[in-house]
Amino acid sequence: MHTLTHFRLCPFSRAARLALAEFAIEPTLVEERTWEWRPEFLALNPAGELPVLQIDDAAPICGIYAIAEYLGDTPLLDDADSDASIDPEDAGADHDPDDTTPINCKLFPGTPAERAEIRRLVDWFNGKFNREITQELLYERVYARMQHDRTATPDVDVLRAIATNLRYHMSYINHLADQRRWLGGDELSFADLAAAAQLSVVDYLGEVPWENYPIAKIWYARLKSRRSFRGLLADRMPGTLPAAHYADLDF
Amino acid sequence: MHTLTHFRLCPFSRAARLALAEFAIEPTLVEERTWEWRPEFLALNPAGELPVLQIDDAAPICGIYAIAEYLGDTPLLDDADSDASIDPEDAGADHDPDDTTPINCKLFPGTPAERAEIRRLVDWFNGKFNREITQELLYERVYARMQHDRTATPDVDVLRAIATNLRYHMSYINHLADQRRWLGGDELSFADLAAAAQLSVVDYLGEVPWENYPIAKIWYARLKSRRSFRGLLADRMPGTLPAAHYADLDF
Numbered sequence: 001m002h003t004l005t006h007f008r009l010c011p012f013s014r015a016a017r018l019a020l021a022e023f024a025i026e027p028t029l030v031e032e033r034t035w036e037w038r039p040e041f042l043a044l045n046p047a048g049e050l051p052v053l054q055i056d057d058a059a060p061i062c063g064i065y066a067i068a069e070y071l072g073d074t075p076l077l078d079d080a081d082s083d084a085s086i087d088p089e090d091a092g093a094d095h096d097p098d099d100t101t102p103i104n105c106k107l108f109p110g111t112p113a114e115r116a117e118i119r120r121l122v123d124w125f126n127g128k129f130n131r132e133i134t135q136e137l138l139y140e141r142v143y144a145r146m147q148h149d150r151t152a153t154p155d156v157d158v159l160r161a162i163a164t165n166l167r168y169h170m171s172y173i174n175h176l177a178d179q180r181r182w183l184g185g186d187e188l189s190f191a192d193l194a195a196a197a198q199l200s201v202v203d204y205l206g207e208v209p210w211e212n213y214p215i216a217k218i219w220y221a222r223l224k225s226r227r228s229f230r231g232l233l234a235d236r237m238p239g240t241l242p243a244a245h246y247a248d249l250d251f
Numbered sequence: 252m253h254t255l256t257h258f259r260l261c262p263f264s265r266a267a268r269l270a271l272a273e274f275a276i277e278p279t280l281v282e283e284r285t286w287e288w289r290p291e292f293l294a295l296n297p298a299g300e301l302p303v304l305q306i307d308d309a310a311p312i313c314g315i316y317a318i319a320e321y322l323g324d325t326p327l328l329d330d331a332d333s334d335a336s337i338d339p340e341d342a343g344a345d346h347d348p349d350d351t352t353p354i355n356c357k358l359f360p361g362t363p364a365e366r367a368e369i370r371r372l373v374d375w376f377n378g379k380f381n382r383e384i385t386q387e388l389l390y391e392r393v394y395a396r397m398q399h400d401r402t403a404t405p406d407v408d409v410l411r412a413i414a415t416n417l418r419y420h421m422s423y424i425n426h427l428a429d430q431r432r433w434l435g436g437d438e439l440s441f442a443d444l445a446a447a448a449q450l451s452v453v454d455y456l457g458e459v460p461w462e463n464y465p466i467a468k469i470w471y472a473r474l475k476s477r478r479s480f481r482g483l484l485a486d487r488m489p490g491t492l493p494a495a496h497y498a499d500l501d502f
Contacts, residue, residue, distance in 0.1 A: 124298055
């Protein structure tokens with residue numbers, strides 16, 4: 001049995017869920033509020049950060065960097081030996097025959113140079129995009145009320161700065177999606193999943209100005225219609241409902 | 252010819268320099284002040300972040316995540332084909348016969364699970380340690396004056412918070428170094444290099460309370476005495492001299 005300790009709107013947790021779903025692995029999800037600093041959680045990951053993946057009884061794999069590279073190292077479904085934790089037939093049984101997208105992807109496909117480009121973009125989204133947009137937006141719109149004061153309202157100046165940053169990032173996604181089949185190159189990769197995970201949080205909160213970035217929108221729609229995305233689209237955060245179009249494949 | 256665009260006290264640039272030096276690769280170093288937002292630099296790395304590695308005429312490899320994994324993917328010295336960019340004899344000629352440490356290491360040695368543990372720690376140092384200590388300390392002690400106001404003085408409350416954070420991190424390093432031969436396990440790995448790179452910046456600024464963490468000190472002394480560390484120990488930042496013991500192997 002696999003367990004993913006996560007938080008519903010944590011973008012790194014979402015990236016891990018997408019990656020696992022691409023391998024048709026459905027872990028048991030355990031929600032953690034990192035700001036409560038529970039000793040049991042800190043024993044699992046001393047950094048106190050999400051997500052944490054537990055594969056059977058093995059040591060926990062902590063953080064999205066280690067998890068993504070681990071899945072890249074050991075694509076569990078490709079593993080033909082007897083330790084393979086998923087019966088390929090079971091995984092296949094859940095596969096819609098009309099769904100022409102593969103049920104898994106290599107997270108870091110290509111040559112070392114192509115992999116470096118994918119990782120540059122993973123770093124862009126998990127680092128820069130998260131710092132400049134998702135983390136700030138989550139704090140203003142969700143965490144401030146959960147962690148400090150139920151009556152807290154977002155700081156409009158901060159929201160305005162986030163919106164400015166977001167336009168810059170959307171232009172970049174639009175540009176990449178215009179130049180390439182997927183953000184990191186010809187093949188779907190973890191760069192797409194990391195980017196989509198971040199954007200899915202911003203989209204849940206209704207802040208993505210899709211109409212101005214039509215090519216980015218098409219790229220996101222392709223990801224959103226993948227089987228691996230379904231779990232994320234079903235998420236509902238008590239106290240913070242998603243934007244009306246959040247789960248629509250035709251948005 | 253290889254080029255590393257870096258900044259002398261940037262911990263990520265230092266981690267890249269250590270990793271390259273472990274492979275006996277000596278790139279041409281080009282210093283960049285990212286806060287000047289030079290268009291030529293942004294053309295090289297649109298994220299505007301350091302370090303950036305250029306291997307011959309290939310596309311730039313941007314950021315410490317992509318660089319470290321690239322070096323893990325393609326250990327250049329292990330590469331026996333004719334593209335190998337370093338003549339092994341040349342590399343050997345620079346090797347001190349009395350120096351029993353290997354001239355290179357695998358950056359992510361071991362099984363996928365062992366590699367996941369190494370990457371957890373890389374994330375700890377490049378993420379958490381950097382955010383809670385190095386980045387803040389560099390701003391207070393170096394960048395505020397370089398970027399904004401030559402007469403700026405550090406905020407003592409911030410310095411006190413950094414010192415508190417540092418004690419916690421030093422305890423963790425001490426604990427890891429007590430349990431294992433190297434931080435990530437039995438073998439030297441990029442976890443050690445990432446940790447040492449961060450600490451080397453804090454040590455340059457004279458802020459590491461070594462006397463209270465004797466096992467961490469022994470671990471750092473072992474790294475510091477490696478050939479790969481020499482470049483870092485020779486660094487001098489105009490306007491900010493290093494602590495007196497900074498370059499001493501016996502500190």
